[in-house]
Amino acid sequence: MSTKTAVRDLLDRAGTTYAEEAGIKLEDKPAPLYRLLVLSVLLSTRIKAGIAVSAARELAEFGTPQKMRDATWQQRVDALGRGHYVRYDESTATSLGDGAEYLLDRYRGDLRKLRDEAGGGIKALKSKLQEVKGLGPVGADIFCREAQAVWPELRPYFDKKALSGAKKVGLPEDAKRLAELVGDKDLARLAAALVRATLEKDVAEKVSA
Structure with a gap:
């Protein structure tokens, strides 16, 4: 061959x-970028990708940092549970709430502002992404891998x-x-x-x- x-x-x-699989129509807009971030958090734990994708679909009702922050911890846990994301549901529910609050406080909930601050530097972008609770080096890689579809400066990733x-x-x-x-x-x-x-x-x- x-x-x-x-x-x-x-x-x-x-x-x-993985974004498509999770029902995310990825565009350079705040809501789909945030949903990709949530998916990246879910995929970065030691859990099967299919379960992470299923959980991301369940969390779509909290598809903006504002909605994620305003949801109760139990609502986030329940959504993760519906996606069978049960091993890390409680800690992840906390991380998602904290991460949403950080994004609202730091970037007004808009990841494009984070991108602007990185100034086109991939290393800087990954570093800023990892300031979001629950997103480590693996999660930052996942986000960049998928976001290259709409952020040309990441290509090829x-x-x-x-x-x-x-x-x-x-x-x-x-x-x-x-x-x-x-x-x-x-x-x-x-x-x-x-x-x-x-x-x-x-x-x-x-x-x-």
Whole structure:
């Protein structure tokens, strides 16, 4: 199988971004960016991606920092429970409330202001993201991996987990070389597909360059 054929097959099989899977129509607007942030918090814990995505869907009713902050702790716990996100439900409910309050106080609930403060620097952006409660280095990577769909300065963004997937399917373990295999609009899709190749054995087995 040629490299281009392998990439096309990989995108067909596993190229849905996690944001899309969670029902988030990602745009450079406050609400969808915040929902992506919440999803990134959920995905960064030691829990199956499918459960994190399900929980993010349940939390959609609190889809702005204002709504998340104003929800009771129990309402957040209940939403996480409906998504079967039960192992970390109580601590995550607290983190989401604290994180929402921080975003409102610091950026008026608008992650684009955080982006502006980073001044186009990826390292600065990741550092500022990690000031949000519940979002560590892994969560910041997840956010950037998906946000590259709407924030061009992040492109190409392939974190360690994505590059691990590239190795498993025989694709280049280099962000720039991977970016040459797809157009800008498919970078986030390719990154998500490569993460699935890392996490899901059957994806890697069925796709090989």
